[in-house]
Amino acid sequence: MTIAVPILPSSQLAALNEAYRRAVARKRLRMTIATAVFVAALAIAAIGAEVNLRTLFTQFGNFVSYFDRILTLESGARVWTDIVEWFWGWRKWLVLLGETLLISYVGTLVGAILAFGLNFFAAENTSPARWLRFAVKRFLEFCRTVPGIVFALIFVIAFGLGPMAGVMAIAIHSTGALGKLFSEIVENADMKPIEGLRATGAGWTSCMRFAVLPQVSAGFAGYTLLRFEINVREASVMGFVGAGGIGQELLVAVRKFYYSDVSAILLLIIVTVFMIDIGTGWIRGRLFGKEARA
């Protein structure tokens, strides 16, 4: 038994083949142009960023040996052979780590409260007035676009050196970031409960409290926890500009070439960030069930 495969007459086939060939050629051309533009942009960027491959290759040994050096004690032994000597400053460092965590905690909380107060005005479906929405949105945008550490630099001058500047910087940056995320959650909320409440004669505040809040509070908590994770990382470098936390100690260790201290502090930071990630992941899992953890 043979199966006849229907083949179009060659004139029709040629037209289809031609169309296919042209479509592929056009795609290839677009791809080539895009690649060329991208490579050109890279080349310009390489000149702009003073990329010097020779420095990289001659100095790359330095990068590897830097890790070798930070893992070596002053006595020449490997750091893990003498933990006590490696973590000689653990008391001081743990206090500073605690300060870092507190900075991010207080900063996140203040930021979340401010974002909570502002986001209902920034969401399209709940904002009472158009001009108010516009103003609040621009304000939040400003808060999250200016990097936290720039705020910290300015606040260090206004509030003086110390963790207070770090807290304020993190709080403002978190307000901007969380305000946007919160208002997006509110925009996705179901409007029917609000209509129901309004039908009973409730005012704006009651609508927010009894119709919107129960829908969005879980999402708010989730994003706040996520922000806390990010802020722990951010707070670890606030000390670079004098705004408190462990960053100051790390900066001194790097600048003064206290090699083993650098690795000890870095390790402490990594472990802390890990533990915070795992901890907040666990809390999120407890709060909203497994599926919200991803």
Place this chain on the structure above:
Amino acid sequence: MSQLPKPDAAGLRARYPDVFDRPAAARLAFPAMLLVAFAVFVFGLVDLDFSPARLVAGLHQLGWITMMMIPPNPGASLPAYLVAMGETLSIALLGTTLAAVFALPVSLLAARNIVPSGIFRFPVRRFFDSIRGIDQLIWALVWINVVGLGPFAGVLAIAVSDFGAFGKLFSEAIEGADKKQVEGIRASGGNALHEIRFGLLPQVLPVIAGQVLYFIESNTRSATIIGIVGAGGIGLQLAEQIRVLEWQKVSFLILMILVAVAAIDWISSRLRFAIIGRRAVA
């Protein structure tokens, strides 16, 4: 007018004991959590030297600084700032591209559908995690020690820290890819490399391209601050002007950063829509 029937409170109570008589532990859990959170907050305020007097003085100072910032004025250093801005954009573009190029092959090793064995996957994942655990500014400090002050150190810092982030994101994108195409390639006699090239890459490349664009966008932001520790770009200028209290220049630089970030946002979201379509971005 019809009247709603009076609710049968006693009956409801009897039928839904879980709602009306919750155990004390469940009722107290939430207030207790709030109380703990508040206590930690107050402790934090005290421990971090917050005082109303300092706050008022600081806000006063801040108001004064804001007054000094108006109007923004670059003075005679506008060309220098434009060059620095170009440097910042270059750092972001190069750093992100480098990170993506190096992360793609390594992320294959961290994907469950490529490397089924947990023994190999686990260390690669932890490696990515520890790279991500260190802030970009810290990487910048390390690279300054290696290649010296300047934008090149910034490029390498962004490349390394994004390598960690991309490794995780790419491997997740690869794990999310459809198995059927890969199986099709294998059924027609392709080897492992063919499977990756023709079965997997066409699926994940658009996702990856979207993520890379998004990171170029967010790295423009990070590249503006990486100069604060001496790794080139506009952050260096900004930190310097803040230190010498040239507030008009500071506000001009901040405005420049805002405009540049907005422009890059706009370009990259247009490109992302073009690559993966409007639906997938949202």
